[in-house]
Amino acid sequence: MEVIRLGNTIFEGNNSVYLFDGERTVLIDTGLPDEASRQALESGLADHDIAFDDVDEVFLTHFHGDHAGLAGAFHDEAGATIHVHEADADLVQGDEDAWAALHDRQAELFEAWGMPDPERETLLERFASTDEDLYSGRLPVETFTDGDRFDVGETTLEVLHSPGHTDGLSSFVLTDRNEVFSGDAVLPVYTPNVGGADVRVERPLAKYISTLTRYVERDFDRAWPGHRDVIEDPTGRAEDIIHHHGERALRVVRVLAERGSADAWTVSADLFGDLESIHVLHGPGEASAHLDHLVDVGDVERDGSEYSLTPDAEARLADHEGDTWPLRVEGALNA
Numbered sequence: 659m660e661v662i663r664l665g666n667t668i669f670e671g672n673n674s675v676y677l678f679d680g681e682r683t684v685l686i687d688t689g690l691p692d693e694a695s696r697q698a699l700e701s702g703l704a705d706h707d708i709a710f711d712d713v714d715e716v717f718l719t720h721f722h723g724d725h726a727g728l729a730g731a732f733h734d735e736a737g738a739t740i741h742v743h744e745a746d747a748d749l750v751q752g753d754e755d756a757w758a759a760l761h762d763r764q765a766e767l768f769e770a771w772g773m774p775d776p777e778r779e780t781l782l783e784r785f786a787s788t789d790e791d792l793y794s795g796r797l798p799v800e801t802f803t804d805g806d807r808f809d810v811g812e813t814t815l816e817v818l819h820s821p822g823h824t825d826g827l828s829s830f831v832l833t834d835r836n837e838v839f840s841g842d843a844v845l846p847v848y849t850p851n852v853g854g855a856d857v858r859v860e861r862p863l864a865k866y867i868s869t870l871t872r873y874v875e876r877d878f879d880r881a882w883p884g885h886r887d888v889i890e891d892p893t894g895r896a897e898d899i900i901h902h903h904g905e906r907a908l909r910v911v912r913v914l915a916e917r918g919s920a921d922a923w924t925v926s927a928d929l930f931g932d933l934e935s936i937h938v939l940h941g942p943g944e945a946s947a948h949l950d951h952l953v954d955v956g957d958v959e960r961d962g963s964e965y966s967l968t969p970d971a972e973a974r975l976a977d978h979e980g981d982t983w984p985l986r987v988e989g990a991l992n993a
Contacts, residue, residue, distance in 0.1 A: 659812065659832075661882070662702030664689040673724055673885055675699060676839060679706060680811025682714040686830060686839050687884060691727030699728065711736040717808070717815065719841025719884055720827040721746040722855070730797045741808070743819065744801040746826030751797050761786060763857045771942040772921030772963050781939055807833070815839075818876075822866025824856035831876075838892065840881040843869055846889045849899050854943020863951040867903065867987040870896040903948075904982030910948045911967065911983050914958065915975055919966040922946040955986045 664673040673695075676686040689695040700710050713736045718726045721742070729750065732738040740750065748756035764785065768778040802808075804819035816831040820843035830839040842850045852862040859865060873881075873896040881892035889895050906929070913928045914920060925948075926933070926941040933941045949965045952958035957971040967975070 660706055662699060662705075664695050664698045664702075674883065675702070676882060677703070677706060677708070678810045678812060679708060682811060683708055683712050684715045684717065684810045685713055685732070686717045687719055687725045687841070688716060688728035688732065690724050691731070696728060696731070713738045715739045715741065715810075717830060718742040718746070718750060719829070719839065719843075720824040721749040722824065722842070725841065725884055726750050733797055740797060740799045741802055742799050743817070743826030743828045744803055745821070746824060747799050747801045750799055753796075760858060767857050767943075767946070770922075770963055771926075771946055772923035773938075773942060774923070777938050802828070804828075818872065820869045820872070821859060822852050822862055822869050823850040825859045831878075836878055837880045837882065838873075838876070838878045839883075840873075840889070840892065841884040844873060844881055844889060844892055844895055844899065845883050846886050846895065848885075849902055851940040851944055853945070853947030854939040854941070857943070861951070861954065863903065863947040863985075864954070864987045867900060867985055870900050871987075874900075900985070901982060904985055906944075907948055907952065907985060908978075908981065908983035910945065910952065911957065911971065911975055914965060914967045915972065919961075919964045921963040921965070922949055925949060925965070951985070957983075 660677040660679070662675040662677060664675060673687065673689045675689055678684040689699055703710060703712070710732075713732050716729055716732050716738050718729060718741065720726070726742070729740045733740055742750045749760065761782065765778075765782055768781065802817050804817055806817045808815045813835070814833045816833050818829040818831050818838065820827045820829045820841070823842045827841055827843055829841055829843050832838065844850075850866075852859070852866045856862075874893050878892045881889040881895070883889055909929055910925055913925050917924070922942045922945045926945040929945060930937070930941045949958060949960075953960050953965070957968060958965050959968055
C-alpha cells in the first residue's frame, strides 16, 4: 500500500489517497475534482509507474467532493469501477432527485437553526452550483454495506460502516494487519463535523459516538485517515473525540443555562464565534446535533427553534462536577 498526498486548503488539510498496485490497481478516495488535485494525483501515481487510466477500482469513504470528486474521471477515462456505501450512492451517482432532496433539507434546517437570510442564501447558492459541477451526469457505482469484504491483492478490505459525518461514511479495515482506513471518521487533528456535513443523518451525534465506540472496541493498531498523517493510536484518538463531545455538550448546557433559551445559530455563536466559508454550515449544524441529542436524552426541551434546559437538567448542572456532560448514548462509552 502506498500513500499519495494531495493539497487541500479548504477542508481539514491535505487529502490522502491510498494505492494498492497488484494484478488490479485500486485506490481509496480520489481528492478534489480541480486541476491541481488531478495533476498531483497523476504525479503521485506516476511515481509508482502507474498512469491515470491504469486504475481498475476506486473505493470511496463517502460522497464529499474532497474524497469523491475525481471518481467520475476515473470511470470515464479509465473504466474504473466505483464502490461506495449504499447510503451515499445516489449522491455519488449524481441522482438529481437525491441532490434536490438534500438541498431542500438544507434549506429547511438552515431556517430552523435560525441562520440569518444572507448567510442562508449564500450557502444554498454555493452548494447548488458546486454540487452541480461535482456530480453532474449519472455515474454508475457498485454499492457495499457494513461487513462486506473485497480482495485488493495484497490484503482484504472489510467495510466498517462509520456514520455520523455522513450517512454512508465507511472505513476499510485491512484484515491482515489490524489497521484501518478511517476516511473522515477519525482524523488526527480536527474533530469531524456532525450535523452540518450531511443533513440527511438522523441523530448524527449518537451515530457518531457509536462509530467512535466501535473504533475503541476494535482497538486498531494504526489508522490511515482521509486527511493528514497516519494515526498511531486510533483507540486513544477515538476516546479523545468522545471526550471532546462530552466537553462540548457541557458548554451547550451552560449556554442554555445562561440564556434561558436559544436557537442553534445563537448557541453556535457562543461556541465558535464568528464563522466564515464552510464553517457557517458546520458551526450551527454541530450545535443543532448537540441540542437535538440533549432533547433525545431528556435534558433539553424544544419549542419551535428555541431550546431550553429541563428543570431536572438545571438542577443537575448546579451540582455538576467535571469538564464533560454525560452523552448517554446506548451501548457507547460516556465522556
